Amino acid sequence: MVLSMTGYGRAQQVRSGREITVELRSVNARYFEYAARLPRTCAFLDDPLKRLAAEKIRRGKVELGLTIQNVEAPDTVVQVNWPLAESYRRAFAELSVRLGVPDDATATALARLPDVITQQAAPADPDALWADVAAVARQALDAFLQMRAAEGAKLQADVEARLAAVEALVGQIEQGSAGRVQAYTERLYARLQELLADRSIDESRLLTEAALFADKTAIDEETVRLRSHVAQFREILQLAEPIGRKLDFLTQELNREANTIGSKCQDAALTRLVVTLKSEIEKIREQIQNIE
Numbered sequence: 001m002v003l004s005m006t007g008y009g010r011a012q013q014v015r016s017g018r019e020i021t022v023e024l025r026s027v028n029a030r031y032f033e034y035a036a037r038l039p040r041t042c043a044f045l046d047d048p049l050k051r052l053a054a055e056k057i058r059r060g061k062v063e064l065g066l067t068i069q070n071v072e073a074p075d076t077v078v079q080v081n082w083p084l085a086e087s088y089r090r091a092f093a094e095l096s097v098r099l100g101v102p103d104d105a106t107a108t109a110l111a112r113l114p115d116v117i118t119q120q121a122a123p124a125d126p127d128a129l130w131a132d133v134a135a136v137a138r139q140a141l142d143a144f145l146q147m148r149a150a151e152g153a154k155l156q157a158d159v160e161a162r163l164a165a166v167e168a169l170v171g172q173i174e175q176g177s178a179g180r181v182q183a184y185t186e187r188l189y190a191r192l193q194e195l196l197a198d199r200s201i202d203e204s205r206l207l208t209e210a211a212l213f214a215d216k217t218a219i220d221e222e223t224v225r226l227r228s229h230v231a232q233f234r235e236i237l238q239l240a241e242p243i244g245r246k247l248d249f250l251t252q253e254l255n256r257e258a259n260t261i262g263s264k265c266q267d268a269a270l271t272r273l274v275v276t277l278k279s280e281i282e283k284i285r286e287q288i289q290n291i292e
Contacts, residue, residue, distance in 0.1 A: 001240060003292040004151030005029070005060040009144025015132040019069040022133070022140040024053070026148075028290060029061035036064045044126060045133055052137055056145060058242040059292045066133065078117060085116045148292070155287050156237055162284045163230050166254070169277040170226050173261065176270045177219055219264055222257045229254050244291040251285045 005028045012021045034050045053062055088110055096103035111117050233250055236243050258281055262274040
């Protein structure tokens with residue numbers, strides 16, 4: 001299955017009183033790159049989330065976003081600083097005795113004193129929180145991979161259509177070059193007749209020149225290799241593994257053969273076909289830059 005390196009997935013669930021949202025997005029990259037945006041209190045989830053993503057994603061620059069909102073679980077816990085409250089209470093009692101005034105200290109009065117009542121974030125069980133986040137992250141990852149697969153199918157269809165165009169162009173080039181040696185020989189013979197006038201033409205020298213021309217402009221090896229590369233391309237597209245780098249290398253080979261054919265062309269019509277061939281190969285190269 002061909003997978004695109006571009007993808008997006010999002011999942012949201014309420015679990016254990018918390019609304020957990022995970023978003024995944026990716027763009028093209030040479031290798032697997034990972035970055036995350038997490039709540040400060042959830043920094044410990046960064047490594048396990050990265051491992052979870054790396055199990056399914058081999059290439060691409062991946063960004064993961066996590067937000068957690070408390071829905072039913074308490075946001076904060078109110079705590080009493082008992083040693084401090086008792087110290088205040090003893091101080092009030094001593095003041096009452098020493099100054100001869102009533103000891104009217106109440107719980108409300110004590111609670112208003114600095115640092116007697118504190119608020120702290122509700123503690124969360126790390127293992128339980130990870131279990132909840134992982135469940136949502138897997139759902140987001142599934143949606144992310146589905147989008148990558150859908151985009152990959154479109155890329156594969158386009159690449160296969162262009163491979164068919166490359167094969168058709170190779171066939172046209174082969175047909176166009178089939179009679180080039182005979183045509184060159186005839187042109188050379190006509191030119192020699194014009195130059196030598198009534199003198200005889202050395203047939204052996206003419207055949208030698210034609211043979212040199214044929215050797216210099218032969219493209220049989222290049223067209224055979226082009227067809228072989230196209231066949232390999234189709235085989236690789238069916239592999240159930242990351243194939244982007246393999247296709248990138250193979251595209252370079254396609255382009256190299258096309259350039260060699262272009263350098264041997266002695267005909268304007270063939271040159272135009274080679275230009276079109278190279279254009280199709282370039283479009284293939286652009287598409288496979290998006291393939292994992």
